[in-house]
Amino acid sequence: MSASDAVLADRDRTRRILRLALPPARRLWAAIALGALSGGSAVALLGVSAWLITRASEQPALLYISAAVVGVRAFALGRAFFRYLERLAGHDAAFRRLGDIRADLFARLVPLGPDGVGAGDRGSGKARGGELLARLADDVDELPDFALRVVQPLVSGGIAVLASSVAAFVLLPAAGVVLLLTLAAAFAVGTLVNRWAAGSAERRISPLRAALAAALHELVTGLDLLIAFDALPQARERVRVASARLTAAARTRAAGLGLTAGAVSLLAGVATVLALATGIPALEAGHLDAPTLAVVALLPLAVFEVFGTLPLAFGALRRVRASAERIADTVPATVPDGVPVDAPDATPLSVTSAPDVALSLRSAYWPGADAPVLQSIDLVLRAGERVVLTGPTGAGKTALAHVLTRFLDLDGGYAIDGVDVRGVRQDDVRRVVGLVEQQPYLFDSDLRQNLLFARDTATDEELLAVLDRVGLGEWTRSRGGLTSPVGERGALVSGGQAQRIALARALLADFPVLVVDEPTANVDAAVAGRIVRDILTTAADDGRTVLLISHTAVPDGLVTRRIRMEAGTLVPAVS
Incomplete structure (x- = not known):
């Protein structure tokens, strides 16, 4: 893709996000x-x-x-009543779109995960940690302003201002012309002043806010490590600097808004003086009476009060567009090479027992990488086999696990019970081949919720039974049962306990084929041996197929076969 094509694609994605932020026409026009x-x-x-x-x-x-007395009462009530209804209808319509926007964003992120997030098109690799959180939260929260502070003020304010100008023209043509001219001047001056004083600040606020979120995320999540290496002062300084920059940008924007409001108010006074200048001669000539002169003189003040939001709408548009660009930039325009996607004619895959898995791989790449991570691999996993895969760090063992679970695409063949997986739905493959990761993710909730997402229909009895199977039954009861918290990212459990919880989730999900990636990486030797034994014996009892990636020695009686990987390919195993 050429540079110009990339720019056009980015603009199309930004416009798509902005269109998605607009409420349905019926709700928008009501507001x-x-x-x-x-x-x-x-x-x-x-x-x-x-x-x-x-x-x-x-x-x-x-x-x-x-x-006129009745009119004053009616318009006073109507001003507040219609304003309340407009705020209620407008905000309700705009906030209803937030769910759709977030769902759309996650729907476009899911096919990339986990290996495609951070690879591919421009900028997506930057959306990590606090940066990604800022885009999913703060930037999305800015989008309702597109309807509330841009479209609605421009249209509704424009209608009211135009009608008022027509009324002024009917009362006194010269006053109507003067009002239109001063409104046009105020719009031009207000927009230019706002752009000059606050334009760059409004565009910088979203990235600066994301930078602050990233610095805070780094400080909070890595606090123990920062303290251990005496790096806490530097991390706090990064937060302070990011906060100061964001504060400075916010102050600049506020100053710009103030200058814009001041310029509009000044021109409102000019419009009033000019209205008097045209109205007094008309009064003296008998073309209008004193009450009408009062209306002509004070009408600009009321019109400019309604008009005041119009120049600010373009500032809000810059801010919203910056957020929309960052949201669009989170997901690449096309799925990066190396990330599998469902074919248009993808079919379901149904497996009732442990299947045979056959892999004939010519090459596989991490998304965005130039060199293959795997090459020339022929692997067959027979139903019920318990296979141990060993090899040095960086040999490609994790990449093989991601190929088997269809997180990575491959050049070659991959079949489950003779069915080519590239012609079936990727989610169906992952219901057959499950992955227990080297560092399993635990949610900041209780033990029950960390298990239920694997099978949300499981009863407490079933959860306790599966915890007994992985050796956590007594531990669970000693902590007060399934309501015991695990902490953020499993901070309240040990590495071995986290691995056993992950294994329990895999058993609940009932994967016929289970790939376990380095389950002993974060535990001592004694615990590592028990974890490996429990994984393999549990799998043998259920008749599952297991591919265990491990550096820990595994007794021969627990496995049916050993394989070894070096430099991205399989080599004869060393006994």
Whole structure:
């Protein structure tokens, strides 16, 4: 893809995000109509009030001003009533879109995980940790402003301002022309002032906020390591610097908003003076009366109050567009090479027992890598086999596990019970071939919730039974049962206990083929031996096929075969 094509693709993705942020037309136009009614009521309230006060000073019969009295009351109530309904309808419609936006973003992220996130198109590799969290949370939270602070003010405010200008023209053509000219000048000046004073700050706020989130994420999640290596002062300084930059940008934006409001208010005064300058000669010439002159003179103040949000809408648009660009940049336009995707005609895969798995691989690449991580591998796992894979660090063992679970694509053949997996749904493959990772993720919740996501219909009895099978029954009961917390990322459990919880989840999910990646990497030798033994004996009892990736010595009686990997390919195993 050329540079110009990449820019066009980025713009298309940004426009798509902005379109997704807009509520349905029915809801959007309802909010716009209510906003226009609120703005019109505000203008009418000041105009009728000015006419009523001036006319009342002439002491006419009450009959002549009773309609104006009713009008003042009606427009005062209408201004607040329609404003409330506009806020209610607009915010309800805009916030309803947040769920759709997040669902769409996650739907586009899921096919990339875990190996495709951070590879491929521009910038996606930067969205890690706190940066990715900022895009999924803060940047998405900015998107409702596209409807609330950009589209609605421009349309509803524009309607109210145009109607008021027509009314001023009807009362006094010269005053209507002056009002339109000053409104146009205020719009141009306000927009330019806002762009000059706050434009760059508004574009920088989203990245600076993400930088602060990333620095805080690094500080909080790595606090123990930072303390151990005496690196806490440097991490705190990074947070302080990121916070200071964000604060400075926010202050600049606030100053720009203030200058914009000041410029609009100044021109509102100019419009009032010019309205008087055109109205007084008309009064002297008998073309209008004193109450009408009061309306003509004060009408610009009311119109400019409604108009004040229009120049600010372009500042909000810059801020929202910056967030939309970052959200669009989170996911590449196309799935990176090396990440498998479902074919349009993908079929289901149904397996009722442990299948035979046959892999004939010519090469496989990490997404975005130039050199293959695996090459020339022929591997067959027979139903019920317990195979141990060994090899040095960096040999490609984890990559092989990701190929088998379809996180990585391959050049070659891969069949389950004779069915080519590239023609079936990837999720179906992962229901057959399960992975217990080297560092299993535990949610910051209790033990029950960390097990239920593997099978949400499991009862407490079934959960306790599977914990007994992996050797955690007594430990669970000693901690108070299934409600015991595991802490953030399993901070309240040991490495061995985390591996056993992950194994329990795999047993609950009932994978016929289980790939276990370095389950003993974070435990001592005695615990490592028990974990390996429990994994293999549990698998043997269930008739599962197991591929165990391990540096720990495994007794011959627990395995049916050994294989070894070096430099991305299989070599004869060393006994």
